[in-house]
Amino acid sequence: MSAQRWLITGASGQLGSHVVRQLATEGRGVAILALARQPDVGTEGVAVRQAELADLDALYAAVTEFKPTHVAHLGAMTAVGDCHRQPAVAERVNIEATRVLAVAAAGARFVFSSTDMVFDGEAAPYGEADLPRPLSHYGRTKAAAEQALADIPNTLVVRIPLLYGFPRSRRQTTFVQQIAALRAGQPLRLFSDEHRTPVWLADAARAVIGLARSGLSGVIHVSGPQRLSRYELLARCADLLGLPARHLVAVSRLDIAAAEPRPADLSLDGRRFAEAFPQLVPGPLHADALAGESYT
Ligand SMILES: NC(=O)c1ccc[n+]([C@@H]2O[C@H](COP(=O)([O-])OP(=O)(O)OC[C@H]3O[C@@H](n4cnc5c(N)ncnc54)[C@H](OP(=O)(O)O)[C@@H]3O)[C@@H](O)[C@H]2O)c1
Numbered sequence: 001m002s003a004q005r006w007l008i009t010g011a012s013g014q015l016g017s018h019v020v021r022q023l024a025t026e027g028r029g030v031a032i033l034a035l036a037r038q039p040d041v042g043t044e045g046v047a048v049r050q051a052e053l054a055d056l057d058a059l060y061a062a063v064t065e066f067k068p069t070h071v072a073h074l075g076a077m078t079a080v081g082d083c084h085r086q087p088a089v090a091e092r093v094n095i096e097a098t099r100v101l102a103v104a105a106a107g108a109r110f111v112f113s114s115t116d117m118v119f120d121g122e123a124a125p126y127g128e129a130d131l132p133r134p135l136s137h138y139g140r141t142k143a144a145a146e147q148a149l150a151d152i153p154n155t156l157v158v159r160i161p162l163l164y165g166f167p168r169s170r171r172q173t174t175f176v177q178q179i180a181a182l183r184a185g186q187p188l189r190l191f192s193d194e195h196r197t198p199v200w201l202a203d204a205a206r207a208v209i210g211l212a213r214s215g216l217s218g219v220i221h222v223s224g225p226q227r228l229s230r231y232e233l234l235a236r237c238a239d240l241l242g243l244p245a246r247h248l249v250a251v252s253r254l255d256i257a258a259a260e261p262r263p264a265d266l267s268l269d270g271r272r273f274a275e276a277f278p279q280l281v282p283g284p285l286h287a288d289a290l291a292g293e294s295y296t
């Protein structure tokens with residue numbers, strides 16, 4: 001039996017596919033079970049068990065049969081609009097599945113990816129002690145999932161900001177589509193008044209893996225070093241790719257109709273993480289993050 005047995009949920013997602021890829025490159029000391037709804041998680045040779053997060057009994061069985069030493073719970077209903085339209089499904093997938101997984105994995109190290117969207121955007125930068133006040137149902141389900149883990153030992157909530165970069169799976173993310181539009185010279189409307197501290201997917205995956213191997217419990221913020229609007233993020237990508245930015249159109253989040261309000265500034269304060277794990281601190285946006293295609 002391998003020394004470390006990793007169970008990854010959301011393995012076909014953009015972050016999950018990077019975590020799977022990085023662990024797989026470590027070789028034989030690590031056994032990986034990828035939980036996903038589809039067989040292709042972007043890395044060959046990885047054991048995949050098809051699992052629906054809303055099927056709580058199947059989820060419990062998958063964990064107890066595999067007996068993981070480490071769990072990276074990265075699967076979630078992540079689209080804000082979907083969570084708003086299907087609130088009960090979002091609660092089952094994002095809250096109940098998280099609770100069941102953590103209980104089933106008792107004894108293992110358990111890392112749960114939460115989000116800067118647990119905050120309202122009115123008092124950035126946010127530290128770990130700041131109280132969540134989500135504006136969206138998505139944010140509420142993630143905050144409730146955090147709460148569900150509060151009394152379960154060995155669990156760590158990692159709050160992550162906006163992620164950028166190419167997934168290691170075939171997932172068509174907003175970022176993938178935006179870069180394709182940039183390359184094609186198509187107009188892109190981007191918020192200039194909604195700020196985050198974005199992190200490259202590969203850096204976020206490294207942080208998740210390192211944190212799972214640490215003894216840390218509770219809540220930690222992993223933050224990028226730059227406070228950027230989506231407009232600024234894509235303008236920098238255009239610059240790095242040598243593409244013209246004239247097709248980027250700055251828009252206000254207040255001018256776009258949305259079912260739920262959009263937070264203005266979700267910048268995370270990542271100093272606690274940086275002090276404890278200096279070797280894992282995410283870097284600024286650089287050309288490597290834009291190299292290659294979405295599933296190389
Ligand atoms: N992306 C960001 O900017 C960001 C920012 C902060 C925090 N986070 C958090 O980081 C984690 C990973 O995010 P991500 O961007 O990688 O998400 P993603 O690309 O949307 O991937 C979500 C993953 O969850 C799976 N999933 C969704 N609903 C499921 C269900 N009912 N049953 C089984 N699997 C299901 C998806 O499977 P399918 O491939 O089958 O759909 C996919 O593998 C999430 O917890 C998210 O809340 C993300």
